[in-house]
Amino acid sequence: MSNLLSQLREPFTGEQLFDHLPDIVFFIKNRKGQYQVVNQTLVERFNLQEKSQLINKTPSEIQGVRYGQGHEAQDQLVLNQGKTLLNQLEKHAYAGGYYGWCLTRKLPLWGISGEIIGLVGVSQDLRIPDMSGDDYEAISVAIDYAEENICQPPTIDDLAHVAQMSIYQLDRRMKRVFGLTTGQWLIKIRLNQAERQLIETDLPIVSIALNSGYADQSAFTRQFKRTTGMTPSEVRAIQPPLCKN
Numbered sequence: 001m002s003n004l005l006s007q008l009r010e011p012f013t014g015e016q017l018f019d020h021l022p023d024i025v026f027f028i029k030n031r032k033g034q035y036q037v038v039n040q041t042l043v044e045r046f047n048l049q050e051k052s053q054l055i056n057k058t059p060s061e062i063q064g065v066r067y068g069q070g071h072e073a074q075d076q077l078v079l080n081q082g083k084t085l086l087n088q089l090e091k092h093a094y095a096g097g098y099y100g101w102c103l104t105r106k107l108p109l110w111g112i113s114g115e116i117i118g119l120v121g122v123s124q125d126l127r128i129p130d131m132s133g134d135d136y137e138a139i140s141v142a143i144d145y146a147e148e149n150i151c152q153p154p155t156i157d158d159l160a161h162v163a164q165m166s167i168y169q170l171d172r173r174m175k176r177v178f179g180l181t182t183g184q185w186l187i188k189i190r191l192n193q194a195e196r197q198l199i200e201t202d203l204p205i206v207s208i209a210l211n212s213g214y215a216d217q218s219a220f221t222r223q224f225k226r227t228t229g230m231t232p233s234e235v236r237a238i239q240p241p242l243c244k245n
Contacts, residue, residue: 013037025123033075070229078119089184091228101126135173153213
């Protein structure tokens with residue numbers, strides 16, 4: 001492998017390969033968290049025209065501090081602590097003003113002297129759930145139960161019991177249908193409900209937290225920001241409630 005790479009005319013980054021994968025955002029950042037290599041999908045997600053508009057910029061410089069600070073805080077875990085982030089469930093802003101769910105992976109890049117010199121990452125869009133097969137039919141009762149009891153909220157053990165299968169069996173089927181573990185799927189439906197209530201009602205944030213199955217507002221806010229990059233209050237500031245209760 002090393003002999004092959006040493007014979008390449010240019011360093012291999014994978015950029016050209018990832019340019020042809022529209023459901024995957026690919027990037028390499030330097031020690032300062034600035035983009036050094038990006039694929040075309042990321043350019044389009046930021047509603048830009050050229051890759052050069054991203055190079056040597058941080059997420060906050062592209063998206064603004066409100067949107068970018070969450071990504072940068074995540075980067076620092078990789079750059080400063082050498083942590084590997086795998087299958088981090090996140091909600092990202094796309095061009096056109098809409099949002100979508102993805103799974104993000106980030107790895108540190110180590111220099112020849114043993115220091116971290118940057119990171120490489122990908123964010124892959126969640127696929128459309130496959131609700132046509134036996135896997136969905138087998139877990140549908142657990143899905144219905146979870147959606148009807150979000151404010152409780154049900155545990156993974158509860159859902160496995162309702163589905164009459166082991167946690168492992170439930171997880172395996174959930175991944176085949178949704179591309180997510182049972183735990184990730186639960187987070188997704190709880191935060192989807194919370195976001196709807198933030199936008200569609202003027203309920204206090206503490207009430208929305210309880211309605212979405214969180215014990216208190218602070219726990220809800222931490223999970224919401226970790227997943228969406230914004231706090232519930234920031235969402236409300238951007239999108240005031242559509243109706244009053």
